[in-house]
Amino acid sequence: MSGAPARPSRRRFLQSGGALTVWFALPLRALAAPEGDLPGSLGKAPWLDAWIRVGADNRVTVFTGKAELGQGIKTALLQVAAHELRLDPGRMMLVTADTALTPDEGYTAGSHSMQDSGTALRHAAAQVRQLLYERAAARLKAAPATLVLSNGVFRTQDGRRVSFAELVAGSDQHVRASAALPPAPPLAPGTPRYAGVTLPRIDIPAKVTGGRAYVHDLRLPAMVHARVVRPPSANARLLGVDTSQVARMTGVLEIVRDGRFLAVIADEEWRAVKAATALARATRWEVPAALPAGRSPADIVRSLPNEPQTVLDRGTPGAGGKQLRATYTRPFQLHASIGPSCAVAQLDQGRYTVWTHSQGVFPLRKALAELLGAPEGALHCIHMEGSGCYGHNGADDVAADAALLARAFPGVPVRVQWMREEEHGWEPYGPAMVVDVQATLDARGLIADWHYEVWSQSHNTRPGKAGNLLAATHLARPFAPPPPKPIPQPEGSGDRNAVPYYTLPSARVVHRFQPQGVFRTSAVRSLGAYCNVFAIESFMDELARAAKADPVAFRLRHLADQRAIDCVRTAAAKFGWEAYQRKPGRGRGFAFARYKNLAAYCAIALEVEVALDTGFVRIVRADAAVDCGEIVSPDGVRNQIEGGIIQSCSWTLLEQVRFNDKEVVSRDWGGYPILRFNQAPEQVAVHLLDRPGQPFLGTGEASQGPAAAAIANAVADACGQRVRDLPLDRARMRKLA
Structure with missing residues (x-):
């Protein structure tokens, strides 16, 4: 072939x-x-x-x-x-x-x-x-x-x-x-x-038997391999490159240069890796000190221009009573896919075939057509799984790399595999966010007034236009990224789940959308819901404490939806909330949300163990109750909720992008640690509330926000101190000792 x-x-x-x-x-x-x-x-x-x-x-x-x-x-x-x-x-x-x-x-x-x-x-x-x-x-x-x-x-x-x-x-x-x-x-x-x-x-057998499970496993006849040499940072300027020695290396078939887009194509993968390493050494860059090193996520986010949008304005503000205020933050975070992004592309007789783990093959085809100057009908995009995703990671970008290199080297399939440092350094990040929330408790201990503002860059820069593809911005004739826009309610983006699901007589919610920012940002699993639910449900616990009320009972007093009430009661009962016995260094936490206020209901009760001398937080056990309408695959729902809890544990306890004044330094697992087995929950139980005949409700992103808030609430219960800035890593926790 x-x-x-x-x-x-x-x-x-x-x-x-x-x-x-x-x-x-x-x-x-x-x-x-x-x-x-x-x-x-x-x-x-x-x-x-x-x-x-x-x-x-x-x-x-x-x-x-x-x-x-x-x-x-x-x-x-x-x-x-x-x-x-x-x-x-x-x-x-x-x-x-x-x-x-x-x-x-x-x-x-x-x-x-x-x-x-x-x-x-x-x-x-x-x-x-x-x-x-x-x-x-x-x-x-x-x-x-x-x-x-x-x-x-x-x-x-x-x-x-x-x-x-x-x-x-x-x-x-x-x-x-x-x-x-x-x-x-x-x-x-x-x-x-x-x-x-x-x-x-049906997708599991190949994954556990070494079969062709992922696009990374795809091997086609006559296939060649490529690697891209990236700039040190987004603002770096290419001063010069000497390709002479790389061109003479064994197996090198082509060196491609178009503006700041540099790549090497070789007959074998390891030869492509070695050639790309040599090409990087032969490249000179000017790297400006353009990043806000040493500043907190809150300082960075608040310094960016914003476009305020009121997404909820109900009732009359200014009720009298006890007022509480708090600010919560989330840092920049990665998808941190276990398998770096990969794609294969081929140009043959004027037609492109692209094998990709993009989450949107049709929008990708449109973007690639613009990038390549080809009609959409000349492109065929075929999805294959990638080993790690849930959000807009590097999948679309590596597909663009492969398509550009297939154009430069037509007739055979060209496989592009990103390296770990590329994935961590160049994927679209989850935005840093800041939430300011204020509420008033009346004489009965109920919330009488609520004011909420969330600040965030875009969570939605997926392709559909060539300018949303990384390589397109590095070409000699670059494509400008289109101006990002927030996703409107009720789905929302940075303001996803910013509207509380509780019954509140007076409430105002403002989304301060930031079209420009420090890094390229886009969708990480659950978008803004992770931070918003973390903030709302942490604050609900703080309000419950101020009202001298049990956190579960306080939530139930503010819920009107019977399905939400059932979900909360089930999680509390299965956990044994009422009979919970405290132990030294341990605490319990609770949180609830309905994802996007229109998808699955999820309530989580969990227990943590906190060692302030080391800063180590361990989740002991978690009980989740889920209502996602009619259930087709019970184990599938459990897998999604369990996976979301584990992922949220990693985000909440460990993950943040680190950078100096010139570049990102979280380029490997040492610089960007993720959850290990010793910090994973010892036990996770998912309790399903099946609703036969009811519409299907999305489940995959229902547990991330509640898990984060339940962890933070349990930590506050264990050590008596509230942490409002993510992550709750060892360095931050040791400061509480």
Whole structure:
């Protein structure tokens, strides 16, 4: 194979797979125009065959524009379709996030996969099932209610049968989706359940057996390897580079220079690494002292211009009573992906193919087209998993590197693997944030007035434009990053979860959005919700103490949503809040939030052990209660909540970007430590509040904020001193001794 074949049409691709993926559209009456808005992502792709197709061997192919990021979405989405079609998931294949094949569902972000794609697939599969029922009834001359459906076959009471494949054979017309969800027929006796139960994750086997699990594992015939030589810092100016010796190194195929974009292509990966190291030594830079070294995150953030936006203004401020004020901060933080970003790209006969772990292959294709000066139709972006993500890390940037180098070295696949120092030094960071909050307690010990301001740079600079790609800003003719904009409420970005979920008679919330800042920033898992929930729930504990109230009881007095109340009570009960016995150096903490005030509910109670002499904080145990609507995969939900708690422990106890006046110095795991096993919770229990028939609610980012606040509240309970600045690392904790 000297190059990838030209990109086939969707129809030809499906035919080329033989019996497994013969293309079809149901040979039935076209449905009437949709009744109302189509649910989930159906509005973007309203044809049933964009989501569900039957093969000639009676297997079904399911399509989604969402990407597997380790959250188990492949398995959950298959379960949704399998449940509606009454089909064994083993007889199904899932295609994810491919610009030539799948619906365009934008980014896999914001805990939207089940809410958007899961809902679309539920409706599409149910409507396909309903149409097939009608067709089978006509073919078998039987009433639909008398048919039994199992594993792609309809059977009559007298033993006659017809399969999915027979019902769609030779058909080629689209069927438009309807907004209505057909009622599900009862399960036939002996038919297994595929939703609401835990099934084996389909993405796990390759990861534990050394298979091709990640884009990092992709090896294509004739593939070459590349490394990029980055400037020391964003403001560095290239003075000169001598490429003569590097060009003579064994295996070097090409040296690419375009402005400040420097790279080397070699026939083997290790040779590319050695050549890039030599090229870096042969490069001279001028590095200005442009970074605010030695200043606190609060000082840095407050010094930046801001655009105040009032996102909540309710009631009349100025109530009398006891006033409390506090300020909470979060530093710049990394995604710190375990596997540095990687991509493979190939230019063949004027067409680009890019294998990428981007969370948005369609927006990436648009950005790459602008970068390369090529039509979007000349680019095919295929998602493969990356080993570490949840947010806008270096995945899109390395895809741009690979595409530029494929253009410079056409005809063969070019693989670009970032190095650890690149990943830590150049990925978009999570913004530093500052929260100022003030509240008034009335004579009954209830919150009478609330004022909240949050300061933050952008949490949303994902590509869609070439200027959002790192390499594009380093070219001789650079692309300027487009001005960042905040995500509007109710989702929000820096102000995500800044509006309290509690019942407050008077409340004002202001988002001080900062379009420019010290570093390039973008989405880290949960965006501003992590800091906002940390601040709100820490302050709720401080208010409870001032009101001489139990922290759980104080929250319940301010909640009106019964599902929120159930969640709080469940977490407290499972933890044993009422019966908790204090031990020296230990404390308990509680926190609650509904992610984005419209997704999953999550309450966490946990216990910590604090050693002030060493500054070491250890999470002993945690109990989380979660309501995410109807649950498709119980173990998948538990995995997401447990993972979010662990990740939040790492952010809260350890993580912050460090820099001097010229450059970032957190370039390795020594400079940017993450959670180790000795600090991880000894026990995490996740208690699920299933709501059959209720809409899917995003789960993946529900636990990060509550975990951070519960840790801070437990630390305050253990040592009697409140820490309002993240992280609660050893250096900060030792100061409390």
